[in-house]
Amino acid sequence: MFTGIVQGTAEVVAIEEAELFRTHVICLPGSLREGLVQGASVAHNGVCLTVTAMDRDLVSFDLMRETLKVTNLGAVKVGDRVNIERAARFGDEIGGHAMSGHVMATAELVELDEAPNNRRLWFELPAPLGRFVFDKGYIGVDGISLTIGEVRKATEANGPRFCVNLIPETLERTTLVDRVPGDVVNIEIDPQTQAIVESVERVLEARGL
Template sequence: MFTGIVQGTAELVSIDERSEFRTHVLSLPGAMREGLTLGASVAHNGCCLTVTAIDGDRVSFDLMRETLRLTNLGVLEVGDRVNIERAARFGDEIGGHAMSGHVICMAELVDIDEAPNNRRLWFELPVAYSRFLFEKGYIGIDGISLTIGEVQGRRFCVNLIPETLARTTLSERRTGEWVNIEIDPQTQAIVETVERVLASRDTR
């Protein structure tokens, strides 16, 4: 489980590209490597990946076909940075909202509204997932727990404070780029349960 509170960013220093498979090697700062072991879970832009090798500050992760299909990790190049969060431990403070590290889809950044000490980003979801959007609801964007500000059909916005911009890669995002999306699990469960109940009534 993850909390959506990104602990920092890490640079992608090497890529081993194979058919429908990639190995990413990240340079992880010391604090992020503390206690890290093979098999541990680390979220990259909100996608849960498993540590497969550790060599000093270089840590390897394998990306399978489904990960490459559903997330933005497959388009990364050497030198790019990703948002990093280590898996939550029992007793950790949940400062964001509970996240699984399972990316459900990607969303396109369609507009940026700049203001002093603020940035508002507008994203567009695939139509199949727009039913999970609610004003003031939670959403995970590239692994960051954020509150939805406004919803306009398939589009929604989030408002970012300077601390979020300083600690994550969202400060570097430009229109036309794609981010990983994780829907709040509670929101998804409620919406799908209500849909099933209503569908069952319609068939009686």
């Protein structure tokens, strides 16, 4: 489990390509390597990955076909930075919201509004996910637990959209500071919201409503 509180970023220093398979090697700062062992779980841009090898500050992770298909990690290049969160341990503070590290889809950044000391980002979701986003609800964006500021319903021209408001701390600690319109981010819907919405839908369907 993860909390959506990104602990830092790390640079991808090497990528080994194979058919429908990739290995990412990242340079992990010492503060994020403490107690790390092979087989441990670490989130990259919100995607739960397993440590497959360690060589001092170089840590390797394997990405399979489904990960490359569903997330933005397949587009990562050497030199790019990714958001990093170590798996939560019993007793850790849940500063964001509970996240699984199982990304459901990606969303495109379509609008960016700058203001003194904060930034508002608008993302467009795939249509099926629109029913899971609500004003002031939680959402995971590239592994960051964020509060939804506003939701716009889908139109004939656009899919459903939502915005998040970022404080300087979030911009300083994560890769969202470098995001520009056209970029694609990983999305994890709040699992509690998803469970409630799907349960209500099943009840209504059973009653013919």
